[in-house]
Amino acid sequence: MAERLLEIRDLHVAVGETEIIRGIDLTVDRGTVHALMGPNGSGKSTLSLALMGHPKYTVTQGDILYKGRSIKDLGPDERSLLGMFLGFQYPSAIPGVSVANFLRNALMARHKGGPPLTPAAFKKLLDDAIRRLKMDPAVLGRYVNDGFSGGEKKRLEILQALVLQPELEILDETDSGLDIDALRIIAEGINAQRGPERAIVLITHYQRILNYLRPDVVHVMVRGKIVKQGGPELAQELEAKGYDPLIKELVEA
């Protein structure tokens, strides 16, 4: 049996006094790809930010286990060093910090105590990722997300994943706001990372990206809960019928 990478148990998350995640159970095994779908405001982004340890989101009940260990009291940096990665829906701009410098810092944090990455190896790692995502190499000298278009920001998130090689990759609406060519390139970038060592959780509104990235499991989130799980066919069903029948079903139940 595949190793359990992430296990979310009865998770409740609040922002201030408002509970947004209202009891979620979810397990993600190594080597699998999950799609987390749901209408706007269902709490998908909140879940992703809470998983990464955003200080504004408080776990009020339940637990998050990563490789069997509770991480709910760890900072975002510690979670990252354990192998987690969040591709942000709205990545922050860091003026004055070049992409290359930012990634060098992130890699240095990982190589603490270990052998440092040689400049040549660092350059190769970056060059390969740039080529795979068909990005302009000049991006390495630009300030992180500063003045980037929506599409450029999404590519930079995937570039970071390619360089940092996380084990659990949570991608929050990495497909939104992309034209069809950019979507394909980004989906290829994500596909390239599929493998037995890694798990990917893709948060999305749309079925569109799932045509390129066949998920193993599809979860549907409504109002802070996972209300339905299934295979890839569930995503197609949602695409055809929308979320309304599901919501209606819930209200009636």
Add this chain to the structure above:
Amino acid sequence: MTITSVDKTALRADAERLAERAPAAVAAARREALARYEALPFPTESSVGWRRTDLAGIDLTPPPSRPSVCRILLPSGADRILCGVLEDHPEVFTRPALAAAHTGLSLHKFSALAQALWQGGGFVHVPPGMTVADPIQVEWEAGPYPRLVIVIGAGAEATIFERHAAADPYVAGKVDLVLEEGARLHYAVLQDRPRESVVFLHQRAELGREAKLVTLNFAVGGKLARADVEVELLGPGAESDMLGLIFGEDRQQFDYHTLQGHRAPHTRSDLLFKAALDDRSHAAYTGVIIIDRGAQRSDAYQANRNLLLSEGARADTEPMLEIEADDVRCTHGATVGPVDEEQLFYVMSRGLASDVAARVIVDGFFEEVLEKFDRPSIAEALRAKVDPHLSRVGAH
């Protein structure tokens, strides 16, 4: 505030003695400056231009006149540059830019005194048409009233790096930058005086037609450091980029006044002043943009960004716009606040501990300005001044 024995008679006698032995143009400028000094009230916390300064425990008593000594280092191959002790070049005071005493918009009493009491001083004249790639360095070694005059001849191009690091307890300096038609100057000043010093620096630039000036005011020193940075765009098509960086610690106070004076049509100014403030340090910024009636099609931009690195740090910012022309573009913006939480989370989510992440963000805050100045060797020297401060960021 403590005023210990301001001996008006002695200061006046100093100024008179200096005026008497000076050539006519210099003497006139000294006497006018002295008259201005005497006419202006001694500042209190309710004086115009001083309201944001906490004068408690600050001794503003001006010292007697003494020569100010600077070392001027020319890059190799730049022998045709005229430079030396300002007192040896009185002819420059016949230029309109220097004929009158200037006390700045905020009627800077101590700048007036500096213009009356300076001795020695520094002078650099880059002749018309000459291009000097490497920086000309001006380093102040001692003296309370540093006075520097820089003239860039028509079509000439140069870079000047001025450093203030000497340990005088009280410093009132005046710098004049004169750019003739089509002249280009990159001018950086590093104020790295000891934490006990009171430092007043008044910098005034006059730009002729299509001249281009890029300035960087970088300050980490002083107990009270006030700078008045004024650019007068006198010729059509003149352009000025004005950059500023401050790093404050302990109880340091920085009081910055800038002027973007658009006096001719088609002039452009772009100002970016940033302060990162730790401990209980305080920065006050007042930014004036004036666009005269005749300065149509001018473009002015002003931004002041303040990063508060501790709960005790404080920043005030105030833009003042006087626009008399109707066909112009003028925009300004200011921010005051701690390191952005979303930025911090984003950087930490890539594996950087909170203190390291804060340092990366603050480093970028400075780096953006250093890169805009576009003189790597000077940026390198200034970066070395920030690094010891940066290493403390995020530690509390």
